[in-house]
Amino acid sequence: MSKVMQDLLDILDLETLELNLFRGRSPQSAWQRVFGGQVIGQALVAAQRTVDVDRHAHSLHGYFMRPGDPKVPIIYEVDRIRDGRSFTTRRVVAIQHGHAIFSLEASFQVDEPGLNHQFPMPLDVAPPETLESMIDLVQRYGQRLPENVRRFWARERPLDIRPVGIAHYTTRDPLPPFNNVWIKVNNATEIPRAQQFAMLAYVSDMTLLDTTTFPHGRWGFDPDIQMASLDHAMWFHRPPATMDQWFLYTQDTPSTMGARGFTRGQIFSRDGVLIASVAQEGLIRLHEVPASA
Incomplete structure (x- = not known):
């Protein structure tokens, strides 16, 4: 197992402090706030630690209230409703610095038989082997990014992310409100189901909110855009066979208004099985950028 993969597993492995009380840490990087997917994943792990092992997460709903501070631990308090x-x-x-930064409700269910259907996976999507990785794209278009953002995306990580379309890197023309991204968790073999769902929760915050800027010819790193997740919902339909396969993350944005953007996503396995669905609303606030002296 690679070091970066072990680091991700360590981040999602919380320390038990007391009954219903857990502590998580953040990776130390140049990023000024905690990645939202990390907080979602860690909160789900905290909930899982208080649930019988034969019950698996089927949905979660969370609200972001304050940006997380990566320099200090995060305390997770679980209420067994x-x-x-x-x-x-x-x-x-x-909780950080005595204040709530995120709240989550999660529901778990025993496996049961029942009716079974799903949306089909889109067929007209380029395969991941033909696409450039996020690291490749940062190297090509990185001059448009702030230095700390460029370093964050360029560093080695356990995820291989390959956008199907890169037009938003190259044009300011309005684009269709859709985005497809291939994602793979490298070296994630023989991961228990609870950890698989925590990893999917971690991954589900990747690239999702960026889609809201596509119809406006923008992208999330524009200096006059303030972007942050406000809430996040996820439904786990079926467990993946393995996490080190390619997943297609299809995304769309039905609406943006009132400084809020709404996005939806579906996560398919490479062979077309619908693994999970996601919905998120985020802050998309425009600011005036002072003219340079």
Whole structure:
């Protein structure tokens, strides 16, 4: 297992402080706030630690309230709301500096038989082997990025991210409100189901909110755009066979208004199985940029 993969597993492996109380850490990087997917994943892990192992997450709903500080640990407090015969409900609050930065409710269910159908995976999508990785794209277009952002995306990581379309890097023309991205978690073999879902929660915050800027000929790193996740919802439909396969993350943005952008996503396995669905609303606020002296 590579060091970066072990680092991700360590980040998603919380320290137990007391009954219903856990502590998580953040990777030390030049990034000034904690990555939202990390907080979602860690909060889900905290909830999982209080649930019977035969019950698996089927949905989560979270709200971001303050940016996380990567320099200090995050405390996760779990409220055991309900333990039913088939379903279990948990509420988690993430705390830093004495304040809540994120809250999550998650529901767990025992595996049950039932009706089964799904949307098909899009067929007209270029395969990942023909596409450039995010690191390749940063090297090509990195001069448009702030230095700390460029370093963040260029560093070695356990994820291989390959956008299907790169027009938003090259044009200011309005684009269709859709985005397709291939994502793979490298070296993630023989991962238990609970860890698989925590990794999917971590990954689900990648590139999603950027899609809201496509119809406006913009992108999230424009200096006059303030962008941050406000809430995040996720539904786990089926467990992946393995996490080190390619997943297609299809994304669309039905609406942006009132300084808020709304996005949806579906995560498919390479062979077309619908693994999870995602919805997120984020802050998309425009600021005037002072003219340079």
